[in-house]
Amino acid sequence: MKYELVAGFETHVELSTKTKIFCGCTTQFGGEPNTHCCPICIGLPGTLPKLNRQVVRYAVMAGLATNCTIPETAKMDRKNYCYPDLPKAYQISQYDMPLCVGGYVQLSNGRRIRLTRIHIEEDAGKLIHRHGDTLVDYNRGGVPLIEIVSEPDIRSIEEAREYVEKLQLIMRYIGVSDCKMQEGSMRCDVNISVREVGSDKLGTRTEIKNMNSIAFIAKAMEYEFERQVDILENGGQVVQETLRYDDVTNTTSSMRGKEDANDYRYFRDPDLVTINVSREEVEELRGLLPELPTQKAERYVNELGLSETDAALLTKYRRIAEYYEAACEGTKNPKTAANFIISQIFRRLDTESDKEDFNIKVTADALNELIKLLDDGKIRMNLAKSTLDKMLDTGKRATELISESDMGGLDDAALLALCEQAIASNGNAVNDYKNGKEKAIKSLIGFVMKNSRGKADAAAAETKIKELIG
Amino acid sequence: MSERGNIKKVSELLRGRQISCEELTKSYIDEIEKSNGELNAYVKITPESALETARAVDKKIADGEELSPLEGIPMTLKDNISTDGIETTCCSKILKGYVPVYDATVWDILKKQNAVLLGKTNMDEFAMGSSCETSCFGGAKNPHNIEHVAGGSSGGVASAVGGNIAVYGLGSDTGGSIRQPASFCGIVGLKPTYGAVSRYGLIAYASSFDQIGPITTSVEDAAIVFDAISEYDERDSTSRGKNGTPSATTLKNSIKGMRIGIAKEYIDGVRDDVREAVLGASKVYESLGAEIVYFDLPVLKYSLPVYYILACAEASSNLGRYDGIRYGYKAEHYDDVNDMIKKTRSEGFGDEVKRRILLGTYVLSSGYYDAYYKKAQNLRGTIVNAFKDAFTKCDVILAPTVPMTAFKNGNAISDPVETYLTDICTVPVNICGLPAVSVPCGFNANGMPIGMQLIGNTFAEATILNAAYQYETAVPEAFKSSDFGIKL
Numbered sequence: 001m002k003y004e005l006v007a008g009f010e011t012h013v014e015l016s017t018k019t020k021i022f023c024g025c026t027t028q029f030g031g032e033p034n035t036h037c038c039p040i041c042i043g044l045p046g047t048l049p050k051l052n053r054q055v056v057r058y059a060v061m062a063g064l065a066t067n068c069t070i071p072e073t074a075k076m077d078r079k080n081y082c083y084p085d086l087p088k089a090y091q092i093s094q095y096d097m098p099l100c101v102g103g104y105v106q107l108s109n110g111r112r113i114r115l116t117r118i119h120i121e122e123d124a125g126k127l128i129h130r131h132g133d134t135l136v137d138y139n140r141g142g143v144p145l146i147e148i149v150s151e152p153d154i155r156s157i158e159e160a161r162e163y164v165e166k167l168q169l170i171m172r173y174i175g176v177s178d179c180k181m182q183e184g185s186m187r188c189d190v191n192i193s194v195r196e197v198g199s200d201k202l203g204t205r206t207e208i209k210n211m212n213s214i215a216f217i218a219k220a221m222e223y224e225f226e227r228q229v230d231i232l233e234n235g236g237q238v239v240q241e242t243l244r245y246d247d248v249t250n251t252t253s254s255m256r257g258k259e260d261a262n263d264y265r266y267f268r269d270p271d272l273v274t275i276n277v278s279r280e281e282v283e284e285l286r287g288l289l290p291e292l293p294t295q296k297a298e299r300y301v302n303e304l305g306l307s308e309t310d311a312a313l314l315t316k317y318r319r320i321a322e323y324y325e326a327a328c329e330g331t332k333n334p335k336t337a338a339n340f341i342i343s344q345i346f347r348r349l350d351t352e353s354d355k356e357d358f359n360i361k362v363t364a365d366a367l368n369e370l371i372k373l374l375d376d377g378k379i380r381m382n383l384a385k386s387t388l389d390k391m392l393d394t395g396k397r398a399t400e401l402i403s404e405s406d407m408g409g410l411d412d413a414a415l416l417a418l419c420e421q422a423i424a425s426n427g428n429a430v431n432d433y434k435n436g437k438e439k440a441i442k443s444l445i446g447f448v449m450k451n452s453r454g455k456a457d458a459a460a461a462e463t464k465i466k467e468l469i470g
Numbered sequence: 471m472s473e474r475g476n477i478k479k480v481s482e483l484l485r486g487r488q489i490s491c492e493e494l495t496k497s498y499i500d501e502i503e504k505s506n507g508e509l510n511a512y513v514k515i516t517p518e519s520a521l522e523t524a525r526a527v528d529k530k531i532a533d534g535e536e537l538s539p540l541e542g543i544p545m546t547l548k549d550n551i552s553t554d555g556i557e558t559t560c561c562s563k564i565l566k567g568y569v570p571v572y573d574a575t576v577w578d579i580l581k582k583q584n585a586v587l588l589g590k591t592n593m594d595e596f597a598m599g600s601s602c603e604t605s606c607f608g609g610a611k612n613p614h615n616i617e618h619v620a621g622g623s624s625g626g627v628a629s630a631v632g633g634n635i636a637v638y639g640l641g642s643d644t645g646g647s648i649r650q651p652a653s654f655c656g657i658v659g660l661k662p663t664y665g666a667v668s669r670y671g672l673i674a675y676a677s678s679f680d681q682i683g684p685i686t687t688s689v690e691d692a693a694i695v696f697d698a699i700s701e702y703d704e705r706d707s708t709s710r711g712k713n714g715t716p717s718a719t720t721l722k723n724s725i726k727g728m729r730i731g732i733a734k735e736y737i738d739g740v741r742d743d744v745r746e747a748v749l750g751a752s753k754v755y756e757s758l759g760a761e762i763v764y765f766d767l768p769v770l771k772y773s774l775p776v777y778y779i780l781a782c783a784e785a786s787s788n789l790g791r792y793d794g795i796r797y798g799y800k801a802e803h804y805d806d807v808n809d810m811i812k813k814t815r816s817e818g819f820g821d822e823v824k825r826r827i828l829l830g831t832y833v834l835s836s837g838y839y840d841a842y843y844k845k846a847q848n849l850r851g852t853i854v855n856a857f858k859d860a861f862t863k864c865d866v867i868l869a870p871t872v873p874m875t876a877f878k879n880g881n882a883i884s885d886p887v888e889t890y891l892t893d894i895c896t897v898p899v900n901i902c903g904l905p906a907v908s909v910p911c912g913f914n915a916n917g918m919p920i921g922m923q924l925i926g927n928t929f930a931e932a933t934i935l936n937a938a939y940q941y942e943t944a945v946p947e948a949f950k951s952s953d954f955g956i957k958l
Contacts, residue, residue: 089790270678
């Protein structure tokens with residue numbers, strides 16, 4: 001029997017508004033416990049929430065960027081449950097009238113992962129267990145979240161990985177979240193079931209809660225898929241339950257049974273009024289959306305002639321794509337800037353967050369200037385590469401690092417003179433070459449390049465040397 | 471002639487320098503110390519800050535500065551209105567020791583006008599009750615006869631104002647909690663339009679019903695206080711603020727031609743003495759040139775279930791936060807955090823609050839939501855529309871405030887459901903978010919005050935206060951003071 005995996009995601013993304021969803025406190029990550037708090041976000045008696053409109057705007061942008069429809073009205077509901085990190089004993093969320101409905105995320109294999117909805121809600125605080133005590137930090141309480149709910153359209157771990165990466169990419173691009181999984185600003189609940197290939201019925205699903213790394217999501221899904229297949233193959237039945245993934249043992253285990261399933265007693269929050277989203281505002285927000293990564297990558301391939309791999313690398317972070325486009329501006333070949341960035345600049349950016357921050361000493365304009373010197377034949381590639389390294393080290397511009405005399409290529413006479421010099425002072429290499437050691441010529445070319453300070457054209461030098469040796 | 475105090479009179483005495491604000495405040499504090507043992511109106515007295523404010527007012531007067539209308543007037547707040555630095559308990563054991571770190575918007579407004587806060591007043595626990603007896607401090611007594619309750623839930627404010635140990639007070643009205651005790655104590659209580667007064671800082675019972683309003687000895691006072699506290703507040707999303715001209719400026723307008731509606735369903739089933747008093751008032755209105763219009767309002771019969779389902783549902787959620795973790799009462803002995811929360815709530819809440827939390831939790835539970843909460847929500851819309859329709863036929867609806875006069879002490883809590891039924895006349899106004907003012911309209915054979923309410927369309931406070939003022943002018947004996955307290 002062959003089984004296929006069926007998965008749907010509930011993805012929580014923290015919005016990067018300056019202030020919280022219902023009060024004026026900062027949303028900054030970290031901070032001494034309970035210092036980013038006020039009477040409203042710790043739910044003191046008598047306080048009332050006031051919806052931060054920027055949260056609505058960011059959520060609508062997230063919806064538009066994932067092809068959702070934006071209803072004209074939405075409302076806020078209370079999700080009632082009792083837990084010490086939730087100071088009001090209810091979370092203000094959206095139940096049956098969310099801000100965004102019915103979108104999709106397009107995968108590279110052509111499949112669309114449909115989105116049921118995107119809604120806004122407040123985050124809870126954090127429990128800290130220490131020396132047998134439990135402490136509560138409400139700094140995170142009231143930080144705005146969107147929950148992106150997908151249909152069970154994901155069919156493989158590769159698709160799951162791509163789906164999460166795509167969401168991350170889109171949200172970062174449109175600037176509504178930094179989606180830092182390690183800081184918890186993006187977290188996924190994975191609903192997973194299995195069924196026989198060819199069947200169109202959904203199996204019983206389990207839900208793996210609070211995954212905060214793509215690698216763990218893949219591992220957990222793999223484990224859970226096999227666990228469920230094992231159960232079915234042994235004639236058993238999968239129990240619908242909520243699971244926790246343990247990254248040390250790479251296993252899932254039950255968080256709570258069905259008998260104490262929560263009844264959240266949703267009802268409309270009477271403290272908050274209906275949210276109206278005018279069509280004008282939707283269009284205004286649509287106008288604020290940048291070109292999205294997929295569109296950009298397509299354009300890089302079709303119009304700029306980049307490879308798909310390079311296009312994907314350059315569009316993964318909005319800052320890099322913007323940098324690339326500015327560096328390319330008015331140069332002869334768009335691939336030149338791409339190569340500089342992917343080979344030389346990326347080498348200096350070790351982690352994904354380094355790439356996201358993209359803190360380098362060379363401005364796009366400075367790189368553009370360097371490429372133009374190359375385009376104009378004033379410098380050769382080797383010099384350009386070494387200059388770029390110096391620029392990255394010092395933050396100086398190419399024109400400061402390359403002297404006037406180094407600009408411009410070598411004329412034929414100078415090249416001839418250098419080639420003759422190379423032959424005269426490298427007798428061994430000349431002999432080797434004559435004896436059939438093709439590679440020996442490299443050291444002769446190297447001599448020419450070195451002594452011309454990179455200005456010589458390596459190919460021309462090779463031809464000339466071959467000519468001279470005869 | 472010595473009469474009970476009211477804002478206008480006290481204000482004149484202060485401005486005329488016939489009494490200093492400090493002397494005045496002192497006399498109220500002394501009187502509280504004397505009478506509160508019997509009335510149990512105050513649960514906290516704040517003499518130091520009151521005298522400090524009074525001295526600041528005296529200085530202003532000495533400096534010849536302009537005073538705002540409520541400046542220097544000794545007053546009180548119901549104990550569910552948050553006061554920065556002053557314990558605010560909702561008269562619940564679970565909030566004992568809780569000291570707010572911010573001011574409710576209404577108190578913020580009044581504080582800026584140098585209102586002299588004498589203390590916080592008694593109430594039914596979390597405003598749940600009709601007799602003030604669910605208070606963890608015991609009930610406030612009726613100044614007309616202390617064998618009777620002051621009413622609820624704002625019983626303490628009504629007892630203090632009716633007992634002349636505060637010039638005025640602010641209460642809150644979720645299902646009648648301003649009007650009912652005002653009616654029982656023979657004074658004036660205004661429940662404003664939902665949204666006219668900010669709820670920020672009012673400790674919530676049922677958020678879509680709660681509204682803060684004044685309890686006063688005269689209609690004019692109610693208008694003055696309402697005009698002062700009705701302000702748009704950006705901290706309360708449901709706040710809409712003032713609408714139209716100040717209601718105090720139109721009190722003296724003639725009500726000739728005003729259409730006063732009487733719905734049969736409000737009159738049927740109330741006690742004879744109450745019915746007679748209310749119908750007697752309608753005769754007074756006729757003599758003042760108003761036109762009396764009779765109609766049916768059959769949806770009134772849904773009001774009680776709709777109110778108790780929705781209000782309890784909201785309460786069950788609003789009161790979830792009292793878990794002993796951050797403030798207020800915390801159980802002493804427990805095994806773990808869940809046990810701590812359970813014990814804190816079991817020990818901290820009184821029976822009536824528990825009853826309503828359970829009821830509210832039940833009607834919101836999956837499987838019951840449609841049958842109760844949703845149905846009640848739909849019916850709420852039906853009732854709103856029926857009142858809209860009624861206001862095409864009349865300008866003001868005249869009705870009894872309570873079907874009877876003040877209960878004897880202990881009677882209300884012995885039969886909770888029977889007591890719920892006594893809210894029949896007050897809850898429709900809260901369901902619809904309408905304004906209504908309760909004014910005295912006579913006394914029964916035992917000398918207990920009877921109240922009637924004038925209900926207006928949304929933001930028609932000026933209209934109902936105008937009608938109330940005209941009645942007060944025509945029948946001043948209905949407003950006769952109790953024997954308690956300060957006379958000026």
